[in-house]
Amino acid sequence: MLKIEGLRAEIEGKEILKGIDLEVPTGEIHAIMGPNGSGKSTLSYVLSGREGYEITGGSATFNGQDLLAMEPEERAATGLFLAFQYPVELPGVGNANFLRTALNAQRRAKGESELDAMQFLKLARERMRALSMPEDMLKRGVNVGFSGGEKKRNEVLQMALLKPSLAILDETDSGLDIDALKIVADGVNAMRGPDFSSLVITHYQRLLDYIVPDRVHVLMQGRIVQSGGPELAKQLEASGYASVEAA
Ligand code: ADP
Numbered sequence: 001m002l003k004i005e006g007l008r009a010e011i012e013g014k015e016i017l018k019g020i021d022l023e024v025p026t027g028e029i030h031a032i033m034g035p036n037g038s039g040k041s042t043l044s045y046v047l048s049g050r051e052g053y054e055i056t057g058g059s060a061t062f063n064g065q066d067l068l069a070m071e072p073e074e075r076a077a078t079g080l081f082l083a084f085q086y087p088v089e090l091p092g093v094g095n096a097n098f099l100r101t102a103l104n105a106q107r108r109a110k111g112e113s114e115l116d117a118m119q120f121l122k123l124a125r126e127r128m129r130a131l132s133m134p135e136d137m138l139k140r141g142v143n144v145g146f147s148g149g150e151k152k153r154n155e156v157l158q159m160a161l162l163k164p165s166l167a168i169l170d171e172t173d174s175g176l177d178i179d180a181l182k183i184v185a186d187g188v189n190a191m192r193g194p195d196f197s198s199l200v201i202t203h204y205q206r207l208l209d210y211i212v213p214d215r216v217h218v219l220m221q222g223r224i225v226q227s228g229g230p231e232l233a234k235q236l237e238a239s240g241y242a243s244v245e246a247a
Pocket residue numbers: 011012014016034035036037038039040041042043
């Protein structure tokens with residue numbers, strides 16, 4: 001399970017996370033909602049080990065291992081998967097190679113044999129058929145010229161190949177049409193099971209119509225200020241974040 005205790009983090013000397021406490025037990029999907037600027041993306045970046053953030057207090061462990069002490073690659077090897085709001089475009093890097101490199105890095109870390117190009121293609125094609133992805137998306141540069149929906153499909157393919165034990169998804173639903181939202185939701189729902197957990201970060205309730213979370217947490221000004229069941233998301237949709245602030 002993911003366990004975050006009193007986590008504090010700064011960027012450029014400004015404290016953004018002001019003591020986050022959160023537990024996501026294995027097998028559960030939790031949502032984090034909150035207004036713009038509340039620190040949602042910062043939390044996902046800090047958990048992924050992105051540079052530029054200073055951890056000034058607290059801890060984050062995943063299955064008892066200190067996440068914050070690990071390199072980003074080590075975090076991935078322990079089964080952590082992060083999908084970002086704005087997937088990077090890597091011109092010149094073939095998508096197939098990119099995905100195979102990520103998968104083989106994980107297999108090496110687990111002591112499993114690496115997949116050669118043919119083995120990888122067989123597996124990737126199988127997973128892509130399930131996601132209704134056109135095969136030419138393997139040949140193109142990573143995310144280059146991909147539509148919003150294709151980027152999401154690619155992210156979900158990555159997840160389907162890596163089979164993470166914890167997926168953190170930071171979604172600004174604003175840029176996503178309903179089809180893209182459904183792609184993400186189907187991808188996450190297909191992973192559901194006793195060994196999978198997910199932290200779904202979102203500004204809007206809409207995504208949570210498709211991914212029904214076990215718990216919902218509200219992040220405001222760098223702190224979790226309220227937690228509840230899936231009904232909390234609906235409540236926030238109806239009454240807005242100001243109602244939480246006032247409470
Ligand atoms: P959210 O994802 O909830 O919209 P963010 O985590 O992106 O919020 O941002 C939280 C706060 O951190 C905001 O006030 C934002 O302006 C600030 N912030 C984010 N990135 C930087 C940065 N690189 N330098 C300074 N402040 C930043």
